[in-house]
Amino acid sequence: MKFIFMIVSAIFVNNIILAKYLGNCPFLGVSQKRDSAIGMALAVVFVLTMSSIVTWIFQKAFLEPLNLVHLQTVVFILVIAGFVQLTEFYVRKNLKNLYQALGIFLPLITTNCAVLGVAILCIRSSYNFIETAIFAFSSSVGYGLAITLFSGIRERYEICHIPRIFKGTAIAMVSVGLMALAFLGFKGMA
Amino acid sequence: MRVISEFTKGFWKDIPPFRLVLGLCPTLAVTSAAKNGLGMGLATAFVLVCSNVIISFLRKIIPSEVRIASYIVLIASFVVIVELVTQAYFYTLYEQLGIFIPLIVVNCIILGRAEAFASKNSVIYSFADGLGIGLGFTISLTVLASIREILGSGTFFGMSVFGKSYLPFSFLVIAPGAFICLGVLLAVMNVFKK
Amino acid sequence: MSKMVKIVLVIGVIGGLSGTSLTALKNSLNTRIEAQKDIYIRGPAIKEIMKNVENDPAATKKEMTFDGVKYVFYPGFKGGKCIAVAFESIGPGGFGGDIKLMVGFNFENSTILGVAATEHHETPGIGARALEFSYLSQYYGLPYKESFKLKKDGGKIDVLTGASYSSTAIVSAVENAAQLIRNHQKEIIETLEKSYESNK
Numbered sequence: 289m290k291f292i293f294m295i296v297s298a299i300f301v302n303n304i305i306l307a308k309y310l311g312n313c314p315f316l317g318v319s320q321k322r323d324s325a326i327g328m329a330l331a332v333v334f335v336l337t338m339s340s341i342v343t344w345i346f347q348k349a350f351l352e353p354l355n356l357v358h359l360q361t362v363v364f365i366l367v368i369a370g371f372v373q374l375t376e377f378y379v380r381k382n383l384k385n386l387y388q389a390l391g392i393f394l395p396l397i398t399t400n401c402a403v404l405g406v407a408i409l410c411i412r413s414s415y416n417f418i419e420t421a422i423f424a425f426s427s428s429v430g431y432g433l434a435i436t437l438f439s440g441i442r443e444r445y446e447i448c449h450i451p452r453i454f455k456g457t458a459i460a461m462v463s464v465g466l467m468a469l470a471f472l473g474f475k476g477m478a
Numbered sequence: 479m480r481v482i483s484e485f486t487k488g489f490w491k492d493i494p495p496f497r498l499v500l501g502l503c504p505t506l507a508v509t510s511a512a513k514n515g516l517g518m519g520l521a522t523a524f525v526l527v528c529s530n531v532i533i534s535f536l537r538k539i540i541p542s543e544v545r546i547a548s549y550i551v552l553i554a555s556f557v558v559i560v561e562l563v564t565q566a567y568f569y570t571l572y573e574q575l576g577i578f579i580p581l582i583v584v585n586c587i588i589l590g591r592a593e594a595f596a597s598k599n600s601v602i603y604s605f606a607d608g609l610g611i612g613l614g615f616t617i618s619l620t621v622l623a624s625i626r627e628i629l630g631s632g633t634f635f636g637m638s639v640f641g642k643s644y645l646p647f648s649f650l651v652i653a654p655g656a657f658i659c660l661g662v663l664l665a666v667m668n669v670f671k672k
Numbered sequence: 673m674s675k676m677v678k679i680v681l682v683i684g685v686i687g688g689l690s691g692t693s694l695t696a697l698k699n700s701l702n703t704r705i706e707a708q709k710d711i712y713i714r715g716p717a718i719k720e721i722m723k724n725v726e727n728d729p730a731a732t733k734k735e736m737t738f739d740g741v742k743y744v745f746y747p748g749f750k751g752g753k754c755i756a757v758a759f760e761s762i763g764p765g766g767f768g769g770d771i772k773l774m775v776g777f778n779f780e781n782s783t784i785l786g787v788a789a790t791e792h793h794e795t796p797g798i799g800a801r802a803l804e805f806s807y808l809s810q811y812y813g814l815p816y817k818e819s820f821k822l823k824k825d826g827g828k829i830d831v832l833t834g835a836s837y838s839s840t841a842i843v844s845a846v847e848n849a850a851q852l853i854r855n856h857q858k859e860i861i862e863t864l865e866k867s868y869e870s871n872k
Contacts, residue, residue, distance in 0.1 A: 290837070307653050309507035313500060313586050358562065358698040359691060361580040362554040369550055398550075401503050401584040408577050413769030413793045453668040454661075457499050461661030468654035541679050548686055555690035559697060566701040569708040 291422055298426035301475055304402050305434045306468040311402030315435055316460055318393070325439035329432030331393040335375065336403050336431070339368045340424030343407040344417060364407055369398045402431055438467060481606045488610030493618060494587050496667045498611075501587040504578050505619060506656040512635050515623025516616065517571045521564065521579065523612025525556045526588050530608030533596040549592045550583070557583045587615065626650045626659055713790050714746070714760070714774060720805075721758050721776035721786030722748045727868070729758065734867050738856060746774075747864040754864045755780050757853075760790060763845030769793045771803070771841045775849040777816060779861065787811045787846060794838050802838035816850040 304310045311332075318328045343364045351357050376394040379387045397403060406427050410420040441463055450459050492498050495505045501522070508518045529552055533540075540548045561579050564572040572579065582588070591611060596604040627633055630650030632640045649655045710730040718729045725748035733746050748756035758776035771792045776785035789803035801807065810830060814820070820843050821827025831839045853860070 309503050309653065309656070310581075312502035312506065316499070316502065356695070358558060359694060361558050361561065361583055362551060362690065362694070364580075365550055365554050365583050366547070369547060399584050399586050399589060401581045404584050405503075405577060405581055408580055412577065415769055451665075453665045455668075458661050458664035458668060461657050461664060463661075465654045465657030465659075465661060468657055472652070472654060540682055541675065544679050544683055548683060551683075551686050551690055555694060558694050562694075562697055562701050562705070566704040566708060569712045573712070 294419070294422055295426040298423055299430040299433065300471060303430045303434055303471055304406065304427050305431060306464070306471045308405075310405040311400050311431060314396055314400050315431075315438070315464075316457065318396075319435055319439040319442055319460075322436070322439045322443060324393075325435045326432075328393045328396075329435050331397060332400065332402065332431050332435075333425070333428040335368075335372060335394070335397045336406055336428035337421065337425045338375075339371050339403055340407045340410055341417075341421055342371055343367050344410055344415075344420045347411050360408070360411070364404060365398075368403055368407070372398050402427075434467070434471075438464065441467070481602060484603050485606040485610040488607070488612070488614035489617070490614075492611065493614040494611060495615070495618060496664060498587065498590075500590055501585045501615065502660075503581065504585060505622065506653075506660060507578050508575055509619055509623035509626055509656065510630065510651045511574075512620060512623045512627045514571070514574050515619035517564075517568070518575055518578065519612075519616025519619040521560045521575075522582055522585060522587070523609070523616050525553065525560060525582055526591060526612040526615075527605060527608040528556045529553045529588055529592055530596040530604040531601055533592045534599060534601045534604035537597050545597065546589075546593075549589060549597075553588055553592070554583045587611065622660065622663060625663075626655065630655065717774035717788035717790050718746050718758050718776075720788050721774060722746075722756060724750070725756065726750055732864075732868060732871065734864055736860065736863060738852060743852070745860065745864060747868065749865075749868055752865070752868070754861045754868070756785050757860060757864065758785070759849065761845040761849035763841035763843075763848075765844075766792060766794055766799060766838050766841040771838065771845060773842060773845045773849075775846055777850075777853050779857070782817055783813050783815050784811050784846070784850075787842070792838075794835075799835045799838040802832045802835040802842060807832050807839075808842070811846060816853060820847045820850060 298304075302308060305312065305315050314328065319325050346363060346367055347357075347360070351360060351363060356363075372394055379394070406424050410423055413423075415423055442460065445459060445463075454462070488494075490497075495501050504518050504522065508514045529549070532552055533549055536548075536552075557580060560582065561572075564575070564579065591608060595607050599607070624634060627635075628639055629647050631648065632638060632644040632646045650659055710733070715730055722729055727747070727749045729746035729748055732749070733744050735742060735744050737743070743759050746758045747754050748758075756776060756778050758774050761773050761775050763771040763773060769792075771794070772790045774788045774790050776787070777783075778785040787808045789808075792800065792803055794800040794803065811820075814828070819827075820829060822829050822831055822839065822843055824831065827843075829839070829843050
């Protein structure tokens, strides 16, 4: 029951983009086409979940016993960057089809603040291993949901008449705001 | 006089996050109060200046294969310095900015300037560039935060502006308001753009 | 080959330098950071709990270890006698993770002096309501010799509707703290009085 709460809360109520303001740059950058949005969503789900788990293990196995918690930021970002590199390397060598779909999104993910953000949030909320895995996975699903829905809205904008000054990022920000407003409705559920 | 032009471009021509649409997360997340916006802007500016200077200084030594990894370590180190110093001297700010202080490390402005500018230019130009862009970012955040704080809670740097009878437009303080406010500001900026 | 050596060397030097200098900075700022936490987080909580004492609890704090766990005690004195103590206790399993509470004990009449939250990640307006005075005040004045249990487990403590995880975490934080006091009350009072005397 607790985990169901956690999943619903992370996907809808506290969506990492729409309520926690994490990962906005790639959210606006790759949401112009539905296909690329879905590719990005899948890459984020994999990398975010795995790197939260890996950084959690690093925190508990090295940083806390060695009393180096203040180096958390340095170590986490290196672990994430290394993990992304390894994944890209592996996917390019062994999974040709997947690489064609996801390849270009993988390097972008290192600077996606949702990845580092969720990794740090898990530590700050002192989640245990299973909670970390579930929280990270459902947060990333929330990210994927938001970016996929948003790309649908943006594709429509291409055939709409938009005032000149609102073209581009401005209208995108306003529509993210309206989406966030819609997601705010889920708050009543919790 | 290139130093001056590298410095001043950050205030209008390349002002983040309006002209350079980068670093949106802190822009949205911490700008619910002017004090937080200013604090975040200055913290980011500090990291940007330091990382620009040191990366430019080391640009001939760092091998290009591992340059991104080296940049990340250097940037992250300055972020940890900011983290420790704010914790020791500005604790309330540290509490309020919360997770967004460590997230300065993934602010794309910083890595972007390191890769696009500091790794190719001399120390003095990189310093001017970092300071200009950093202060531009600080100004943007403070302006956005002031609008949201004045209208959203009726205060400015914690001081009451409209008096007690003002009913705050608290929509601007929550997440949807942040997005829409930034969108409208971007549109206003576009009015002045050819 | 020399390229490889250079890469390893540069990365190693950068990493080593950043690690050591940051650790040095952390060590030099550590006492200040702890002092700031006393002022901004634990301070208000302690002040809320401790009234009518002659000393400043944060200035007379004392570290002690029981069963391998380190505790920081904030004592309250009156006429040179330790009449109260407050310390942080962790309640595992709130909705947003562990909840940290400052729990105060009154030694004069063996009751809970007060409970106040110092660190939590509960949802504002939902779980966080359980950390407000209106809910926590039910602990005030309860005798700590008995164990604290929720009503559904046969105790006296009410659950806040809609915030059952938070309520459970709070009750276990208070119970853990009370257990420590039940087992070691004499020892704690003696140590605190001794260090208060010597610092006078």
